[in-house]
Amino acid sequence: MAYLTLKNLNKIYPNGFHAVHNFNLEIEKGEFIVFVGSSGCGKSTTLRMIAGLEEISSGEFLIDGKRANELGPRQREVAMVFQSYALYPQMTVYDNLAFSLTLQGVDEDVIEKRVEKTAKILGLTEYLDRLPRALSGGQRQRVAVGRAIIRKVGIFLMDEPLSNLDAKQRVTMRSEITQIHKEIGATTIYVTHDQTEAMTMADRIVVMKDGYIQQVGTPHDLYFDPANVFVAGFIGEPPMNFAKAVVKNGKVSYGGQEVDLTRKLGDRVKEYEGKAIILGFRPEAISLEDLDQAYHLSCEVELTEMLGDVTNVYVMIGEEQAILKVDPHDAATLGTTANFSIPYRSLYLFDGETEMAIK
Ligand code: ADP
Ligand code: MG
Numbered sequence: 001m002a003y004l005t006l007k008n009l010n011k012i013y014p015n016g017f018h019a020v021h022n023f024n025l026e027i028e029k030g031e032f033i034v035f036v037g038s039s040g041c042g043k044s045t046t047l048r049m050i051a052g053l054e055e056i057s058s059g060e061f062l063i064d065g066k067r068a069n070e071l072g073p074r075q076r077e078v079a080m081v082f083q084s085y086a087l088y089p090q091m092t093v094y095d096n097l098a099f100s101l102t103l104q105g106v107d108e109d110v111i112e113k114r115v116e117k118t119a120k121i122l123g124l125t126e127y128l129d130r131l132p133r134a135l136s137g138g139q140r141q142r143v144a145v146g147r148a149i150i151r152k153v154g155i156f157l158m159d160e161p162l163s164n165l166d167a168k169q170r171v172t173m174r175s176e177i178t179q180i181h182k183e184i185g186a187t188t189i190y191v192t193h194d195q196t197e198a199m200t201m202a203d204r205i206v207v208m209k210d211g212y213i214q215q216v217g218t219p220h221d222l223y224f225d226p227a228n229v230f231v232a233g234f235i236g237e238p239p240m241n242f243a244k245a246v247v248k249n250g251k252v253s254y255g256g257q258e259v260d261l262t263r264k265l266g267d268r269v270k271e272y273e274g275k276a277i278i279l280g281f282r283p284e285a286i287s288l289e290d291l292d293q294a295y296h297l298s299c300e301v302e303l304t305e306m307l308g309d310v311t312n313v314y315v316m317i318g319e320e321q322a323i324l325k326v327d328p329h330d331a332a333t334l335g336t337t338a339n340f341s342i343p344y345r346s347l348y349l350f351d352g353e354t355e356m357a358i359k
Contacts, residue, residue, distance in 0.1 A: 001065050002026035003187055004050070004155070009059035011045050011211075019045045021211045023059070029154075032181050032188045036198040036234075037208035043191040044159055046208075050189060051157050052076050063155075078155040079148035083163050085140050087132040087147075093119075094128040097146050118150045121180060138169040145177065149184055156181075156188040162197065174200060195235050199223070207231050229355040232280055232348060238312060240280045241322035244352055247272045254279055255297045255317040263344050265358065276352025283312065283325040285346035288334075294341035301338050304331055313338055 009023040020042040027033055035043040048054035050061060052073040061068050068076055087096050097118055101111045119125045122142040132140055141161060148156060161177070162170045178201050181188055192198055198205045199219045207214040207222065207230070214234075215227040226232035226240075233239045245252035250269040252259050259279065261269045290296065299315035299322075311331035313324040315338050324340060349358040 003029040003031075003064060005060070005062040005065070006046075006050070007060040007062070009046065009049060009061065010057045011042070011049060011054065012057045019211050020049070023213060025206060025213070025216060027187060027189070029187055030185045032178075032190065032201060032203045033206065034198040034202035034204075035189065035191045035206045035208060036195060037193065037214075039193055041208040042211040043193075043208060047080075047157055047159055047189060047191050050076075050155075051078050051080050053080075076155065077153045078157055079151050079153045081144050081148045081156075081158040081161045083160040085132075085144040085164075087140060087143055089132055091131070092128065093124055093130055093132070093135070093143050096132070096143055097124075097128075097150055100147065100151050114150055118146045121149070121183065122146045122176075136169075137165050138173060141165060141169075141173060142176075145180065149180060149186070152184075154187060156186040158188065158190045160192055161190075162192075162194075170197075177201065195237065199235065207234060225357075226348070227357055229278055229280070229350050232350070232357075236282055236284075238283050238323045238325070240282050240348070241317075241320070242278055242280045242350075243317060243320045243322075244276055244278050246276050246352075247274065249273075252277065252279065253318075254295070255299060257295075257297065259295055259347070261349070264347060264349055272351075272358075277358065278350040278352055278355065280348035280350065281322075281342045281346055283323045286324050286326075286340045286342055288326065288330050288338075288340050290339075291341040291343055293345070294343045295347060296339070296341050298337060298339045301334055301336055304334075306331070 004027040006023055006025045009020060011020040012018050023046055035046060037043055045054060049056045052071060056069050094115055097115045098111050119128055124142055124146060127135060127139060162173050165173060174197060190201060202219060204216060204218055205222055206216050209230055215222060215231045222231055222235045243254060245254060250262050297317060299317055301313055301315055303314040305312040306328055311326050311328045313326050313331055315322055315324060324338060351358055
């Protein structure tokens with residue numbers, strides 16, 4: 001049985017706003033789960049229902065198979081890290097780390113050992129005597145994480161813990177948190193709006209939009225097998241390129257040429273005759289070589305952005321702008337026309353009405 005079970009969870013706030021709809025998820029012990037989605041999609045609300053900080057309007061939350069809806073935050077044995085760190089400003093790093101253990105009445109010498117060990121894991125040993133205001137943002141964030149892991153609880157909840165850090169610190173802390181998770185192995189639910197954090201940290205990702213789960217899967221699943229247009233566009237940077245077209249005789253016109261959809265759909269293409277479909281391909285999935293098993297396009301280059309490791313080449317395909325990720329050396333010699341191939345296996349098809357992936 002799963003360690004945590006979220007069964008048809010709903011949250012309707014007192015003002016009547018329905019923030020989370022029928023949220024279903026099973027989480028195994030030790031998993032690192034990331035909730036990802038744009039601001040306002042219901043990530044924090046769901047996390048707070050798990051933490052016991054927000055009442056569950058309907059549905060059931062089970063820990064180890066036992067109903068936990070009515071348990072308070074302490075009884076659920078969860079530790080939470082917030083974006084705001086929430087450190088005690090008048091206490092030293094040592095006291096901030098020790099505080100929850102002191103409250104629990106743990107022996108002083110046990111506390112000392114645990115603080116030392118936690119400080120070591122997080123590289124805070126030299127800062128134990130300092131007050132939070134004498135620390136950098138990254139160091140404060142480490143104390144906040146330390147305060148959570150020192151409690152040795154089974155469930156670790158983090159709500160956008162890195163969003164107050166600068167880009168470089170975020171990358172460092174990202175790998176540190178992953179490393180800590182490997183060491184302590186606590187079941188972790190991590191909330192972020194940043195798809196890169198989700199992709200690099202998660203065992204499994206839950207993509208949310210407007211209070212609904214869009215897809216649950218490994219980073220690999222979401223990237224290669226997105227369930228719908230939203231997930232396809234959300235995961236990946238720059239996002240997947242899309243174009244809408246009507247199916248005629250099993251084909252669609254794309255960039256002035258025809259794509260034979262039987263290559264993707266076989267006989268099932270008949271189901272879509274006369275209907276709109278959405279084509280998608282990732283900027284990095286193209287090749288400037290004349291590949292076999294590929295769809296070929298010739299497009300005018302509108303703009304290039306040299307980023308160092310890669311150049312983003314903006315082209316128009318019919319009415320739609322698309323981005324191609326190209327090696328800067330190749331981009332430099334492109335000129336005004338980009339001739340490129342999209343392998344059929346990298347071409348995605350979505351239902352034009354439901355926007356669901358056509359498998
Ligand atoms: P996220 O963490 O994904 O940014 P939240 O879970 O904080 O989103 O919020 C989800 C939605 O619920 C938002 O539209 C937000 O405005 C709304 N919301 C959050 N808290 C309350 C509240 N106490 N009362 C009413 N609506 C709320
Ligand atoms: Mg939030």
